[in-house]
Amino acid sequence: MLETARKRAELRRQAGFWKGKFDWACACGDVRGCLLQEELKHDRFGIRLQEEEGRFKGVLDLGEQARRCSGFEIEAWVVVxxxxxxxDGEAAKWLEGVKLADxxxxxxxxxxxxxxAPGVERYRCEKCGARILLVxxxxxxxVKIAAGLLRSEDGARPEDWIAWELDADHEDADPGLVDELRNSLQSWNEAMKAAVQTQETK
Known part of the structure; x- marks a missing residue:
């Protein structure tokens, strides 16, 4: 089964179905890789907020677990x-192991x-302590990858790839903070959508 999946992935790569890629890395660079964006508008996992734009869903997590594990009110993840x-390198090996849970x-x-919690795994870099994945x-x-790790080739963050929303689990968060974030995210997403449309018309 694994060999079949690898062959399919290689065929997709050779066929050129990837629209673009962004590198990701922790602060020390020991854990690194890339995130690929498909040319296709839809995927079978249904995780994109704006399918017509091909953007991934970015999630701001205000839940209790996020606060206790990060020491901060908000965690930012990108669902891919x-x-x-x-x-890349050693990261490729452990990512495969994590994916297959083997x-x-x-x-x-x-x-x-x-x-x-049962069925929840958080991974961080052993050297610099950066959050990497939430499985x-x-x-x-x-899988959720920490949003702060993503970098484009020119050093910019891939905001035109991400549509942000609040995670559903924010019942015990400050109501004022939740309202402010929700309003800000709506404005941000609209601005990013307009920017992407402007780029596409040039």
Missing amino acids: PWSQLRG RDITSRDPVQLYRP ERKRPGV
Whole structure:
């Protein structure tokens, strides 16, 4: 099954179905890779907020687990299909293991693992401590990558790839903060949508 998946991925790569890519890396650079954007407008996981624009869903998490694990009120993640996340070097090996859930993290891996709840895995760089991934096993087709890790080739953040929203789990968050974030995200998404449309007409 794994070999078949690899062959399909290679065929897709050779066929040129990728619209573009953004690199991602932690602060020290030990854990790095790239995120691929499909040329296709729809995917089978249904995770894009704006399918007609091909943007991924960015999630601001204000839940209790996010606060306790990060030490801050908000965590920012980008939800992507596993098929569009790549790792370089050692990161490629452990990403494959995490995706298939077929091995434990060892002392030779560049990351550390914490399980805050059953079926939830948080990975961070062993050296610099940067958050890398949030894996929820109840959603096997997708993974959350820390938004701050993404960088384009010219150093900009890939905001035109991401449509932001609040995570559903924010019941115990400050209501004023939730309202301000919701309004700001709506304005931000509209501005990004307009910017993308302007670029496409040039």
